[in-house]
Amino acid sequence: MTLDTPRVAWQPGDDITSMIARYASERPGHVALIEGERSVTWADLERRVERVALALHASGTRRGDRVAVLASSSIEYIEVFFGVLYAGACAVPLPTLAAEDSLRLMLADSGATALFAGEVYAPTAEKIAGAAVTLRVGLGFDGHGFESLDGFIDGASGTSPAVRVGPDDPFDIIYSSGTTGVPKGIVHSHGARRASYAGERSRYFTKDTVNVLATPLYSNTTSVTWLLTTAQGGASVILRKFSPDAFFDAVERNRATHAMLVPVQYDRILASERFAGADLSSLRYLFSTSAPLRPETKARVVRETRAELVEIYGLTEGGPVTVLEVRRHPDKLASVGQPAPGCDVRIVDDAGRQLPAGQVGEVVGRSANMMSGYLNRQEDTDLMLLRDDHGTLYFRTGDLGRFDEDGFLYLLDRKKDVIISGGFNVYAADIEAVLAGHPDVVEAAVIAVPSERWGETPLALVVPRPENRTGADELREYCNARLGKAQRVSAVEFRTELPKSPIGKVLKRELRAPYWRK
Numbered sequence: 001m002t003l004d005t006p007r008v009a010w011q012p013g014d015d016i017t018s019m020i021a022r023y024a025s026e027r028p029g030h031v032a033l034i035e036g037e038r039s040v041t042w043a044d045l046e047r048r049v050e051r052v053a054l055a056l057h058a059s060g061t062r063r064g065d066r067v068a069v070l071a072s073s074s075i076e077y078i079e080v081f082f083g084v085l086y087a088g089a090c091a092v093p094l095p096t097l098a099a100e101d102s103l104r105l106m107l108a109d110s111g112a113t114a115l116f117a118g119e120v121y122a123p124t125a126e127k128i129a130g131a132a133v134t135l136r137v138g139l140g141f142d143g144h145g146f147e148s149l150d151g152f153i154d155g156a157s158g159t160s161p162a163v164r165v166g167p168d169d170p171f172d173i174i175y176s177s178g179t180t181g182v183p184k185g186i187v188h189s190h191g192a193r194r195a196s197y198a199g200e201r202s203r204y205f206t207k208d209t210v211n212v213l214a215t216p217l218y219s220n221t222t223s224v225t226w227l228l229t230t231a232q233g234g235a236s237v238i239l240r241k242f243s244p245d246a247f248f249d250a251v252e253r254n255r256a257t258h259a260m261l262v263p264v265q266y267d268r269i270l271a272s273e274r275f276a277g278a279d280l281s282s283l284r285y286l287f288s289t290s291a292p293l294r295p296e297t298k299a300r301v302v303r304e305t306r307a308e309l310v311e312i313y314g315l316t317e318g319g320p321v322t323v324l325e326v327r328r329h330p331d332k333l334a335s336v337g338q339p340a341p342g343c344d345v346r347i348v349d350d351a352g353r354q355l356p357a358g359q360v361g362e363v364v365g366r367s368a369n370m371m372s373g374y375l376n377r378q379e380d381t382d383l384m385l386l387r388d389d390h391g392t393l394y395f396r397t398g399d400l401g402r403f404d405e406d407g408f409l410y411l412l413d414r415k416k417d418v419i420i421s422g423g424f425n426v427y428a429a430d431i432e433a434v435l436a437g438h439p440d441v442v443e444a445a446v447i448a449v450p451s452e453r454w455g456e457t458p459l460a461l462v463v464p465r466p467e468n469r470t471g472a473d474e475l476r477e478y479c480n481a482r483l484g485k486a487q488r489v490s491a492v493e494f495r496t497e498l499p500k501s502p503i504g505k506v507l508k509r510e511l512r513a514p515y516w517r518k
Contacts, residue, residue: 052083071118167191320365
């Protein structure tokens with residue numbers, strides 16, 4: 001399964017495991033991985049990665065085979081992940097927060113013949129591993145039908161075969177953490193991954209980088225800075241579980257220079273009593289992705305830390321990428337930045353025609369970092385594709401947005417979430433921005449609810465500050481006084497929290513469901 005996506009120049013040694021071998025030779029004693037009080041040098045990392053690959057080969061794993069991992073982030077997880085790639089196989093990191101039935105379906109859908117599991121997930125791993133999973137290895141344990149990782153690699157002998165991968169070979173398959181059904185498996189090739197870790201964003205990273213991995217290793221969010229750090233020979237600091245205190249400790253203890261955090265993590269860090277006194281002076285770059293970061297959060301991060309804040313908009317599938325360097329563009333905080341070098345990002349109408357600046361349409365794009373397709377889902381893959389009049393391939397995002405006259409992209413809503421009220425398109429982001437400006441609002445989500453008069457009407461669901469003294473009707477009047485007539489919200493409802501995905505995206509489908517079932 002391959003699409004005619006943009007190709008990158010590829011030479012032997014361009015794959016990530018070849019880079020590990022190079023740093024093991026060039027800087028063997030330098031630290032590559034840190035987890036709490038433990039650390040692993042580049043020489044030790046290469047040795048362990050080779051042993052995992054040797055054991056996989058001895059067990060019958062061959063080039064292109066799928067190997068799944070269900071575990072918390074750890075040094076061993078990374079050793080296994082890179083060992084899978086070293087063996088020429090394809091890694092399938094399973095989302096640990098997914099439901100058991102969903103995990104079983106993902107494992108079967110991927111076609112994985114091997115499963116590595118963490119001890120916490122041993123009972124689940126035992127239940128989801130069907131007859132096709134002939135190799136079962138435990139990270140830090142044995143039992144439940146799983147052999148320990150140390151026993152697995154110690155039992156293999158011989159020399160690991162040199163498996164030379166090419167740009168079209170599968171690197172990994174990323175599944176979203178759905179709760180029902182089978183989420184789509186996104187297949188990334190080695191060439192697509194290299195376009196990310198050796199591309200324009202590599203300028204933010206050096207061999208002196210100390211990067212905190214604060215999101216799970218199964219998340220594509222983590223891969224963005226993890227692979228960039230590895231490719232440059234820097235050190236990765238692994239958090240098994242995120243908390244503000246764990247993040248502060250990791251930064252202070254290791255003098256961390258980089259971190260990728262999702263919006264909900266920034267909110268928790270800034271709300272922590274420890275934030276004001278934490279020593280974050282070593283941080284040079286903070287990154288954010290997965291969901292738009294609120295303008296006021298961006299402003300506070302650059303005001304109260306020394307780091308440059310870099311917001312990245314893109315898809316796990318690849319294609320369009322925009323970048324906002326917040327300190328350089330303090331007047332563009334409501335945007336997600338400009339197209340990254342080498343990325344073609346456009347706004348198109350329903351017929352696929354490119355729209356000029358200022359007009360709203362769907363965001364589409366292309367780059368050298370584009371998935372090979374959705375695994376076993378050609379129809380879903382086809383639905384994502386858009387070809388222009390010249391046959392050039394773009395990926396649809398499903399996001400609605402507009403460019404301003406300076407080429408900065410502003411996101412408005414998911415295409416499927418647009419509120420059509422009285423025949424007018426209403427974008428939740430416009431209303432949410434007004435609500436965010438009220439001092440008593442922590443966060444807000446605007447959804448469509450049924451209306452006999454208008455068909456649909458906007459409803460604002462608001463998390464107020466604990467000391468809030470503004471009533472729901474008063475907040476609705478505040479909001480509507482600042483909106484156009486078609487945008488006005490029908491009501492404001494207070495919530496203690498909004499449902500979110502593991503990476504912090506508000507789950508509007510869950511918010512809408514009760515109103516449309518009535």
